Amino acid sequence: MKVFPRAQIDITALHHNVLQLQKIAPHSKLMAVVKANAYGHGLTSICKHLTEVDGFGLARLEEAMQVRAAGVGAHLLLLEGVFRSSDLYYLASHNIDTVVHHQSQVDMLEEVTLAKPINVWIKIDTGMHRLGFLAEEFNDAYQRLLNNPNVAKPINFMTHFGCADDQANPVTLQQIQRFNELTQGLEGQRTLANSAGILGYQDAHQDWIRAGIALYGVSPIEGDRATNHGLQPAMRLISKLIAVRDHKAGEPVGYGGSWRSEQDTKLGVVAIGYGDGYPRNAPTGTPVYINGRRVPIVGRVSMDMLSVDLGADSIDKVGDDAILWGPELPVEEVAEYIGTISYELVTKLTPRVMVDCE
Numbered sequence: 001m002k003v004f005p006r007a008q009i010d011i012t013a014l015h016h017n018v019l020q021l022q023k024i025a026p027h028s029k030l031m032a033v034v035k036a037n038a039y040g041h042g043l044t045s046i047c048k049h050l051t052e053v054d055g056f057g058l059a060r061l062e063e064a065m066q067v068r069a070a071g072v073g074a075h076l077l078l079l080e081g082v083f084r085s086s087d088l089y090y091l092a093s094h095n096i097d098t099v100v101h102h103q104s105q106v107d108m109l110e111e112v113t114l115a116k117p118i119n120v121w122i123k124i125d126t127g128m129h130r131l132g133f134l135a136e137e138f139n140d141a142y143q144r145l146l147n148n149p150n151v152a153k154p155i156n157f158m159t160h161f162g163c164a165d166d167q168a169n170p171v172t173l174q175q176i177q178r179f180n181e182l183t184q185g186l187e188g189q190r191t192l193a194n195s196a197g198i199l200g201y202q203d204a205h206q207d208w209i210r211a212g213i214a215l216y217g218v219s220p221i222e223g224d225r226a227t228n229h230g231l232q233p234a235m236r237l238i239s240k241l242i243a244v245r246d247h248k249a250g251e252p253v254g255y256g257g258s259w260r261s262e263q264d265t266k267l268g269v270v271a272i273g274y275g276d277g278y279p280r281n282a283p284t285g286t287p288v289y290i291n292g293r294r295v296p297i298v299g300r301v302s303m304d305m306l307s308v309d310l311g312a313d314s315i316d317k318v319g320d321d322a323i324l325w326g327p328e329l330p331v332e333e334v335a336e337y338i339g340t341i342s343y344e345l346v347t348k349l350t351p352r353v354m355v356d357c358e
């Protein structure tokens, strides 16, 4: 039995996107970023299917443990590093790389005695000012890591972009330049680019690209669509019409009666709501794709349902598919209506939505 709502994951599209990213950055290794349940696409099944990538990036140790427990032996990197020194023993025994972005993590690496040194990526703050060592702090941290027997050599280097989704902003080029200057002549691998960096800045590709949202066939760039870059949407969020009703002009719909129809019409009720992670703040007019066309949400999104205006002449029936986003309706477009980013929509699906890798 097929459960609804469902997030159908198109593995063929994911394989295609890996190839496409490899074409865009042909000299770089590809790290697939799979934090937050692989952006809602299902952490362990994505890691099991994408055997062709060079490694996976995760935010938290718990995510890495899940991947290892599922029997995935691939190269893993903890993008936020460890939060406790005891975590380092797990990294050493399970062969997981870590980012070091803060003095406290340099301290932790000096507090333990590991059976085997671990691979470290020192994170440099080149202008985003969230995580990482500033240029003036870098050398001290780097020297301490070099002198630490728990740290494998050579040490690797990373930075992260704050504004790469905005091509007009010169800060990304400055970030690349600062990174190159600071790491010049040092032995070790380098990684700078998230999806926006991959799509917009060739100079940022270097040894490893770190692809998150683009891998899932979604563009990180405002007003853009992933299909413009030859990428295919991997997720289709789908539910069903559970009611089709005649509706009189002037009558209100839903909680608060916030919307009234101007003419007699037919309304459809779709089984999805904020309890599934579909945002409650999706305004009237946000599109849903039903039987080959976009129809607008009307009134407030409820916990388990939302209403759409099917139109007076519609012939849609109970049981018909309703696509909230997917190849037919880009999640980028839905995010624009809702006033958020696609990242938030795909990662916020709740466990009630069945994630189905076809």
Ligand SMILES: *Cc1c(COP(=O)(O)O)cnc(C)c1O
Binding pocket: 033, 035, 079, 160, 193, 194, 195, 196, 210, 211, 212, 213, 214, 220
């Ligand atoms: C999440 C993340 C990425 C991936 O970002 P996208 O914009 O989804 O490609 C890359 N690097 C780091 C450090 C991250 O935290």
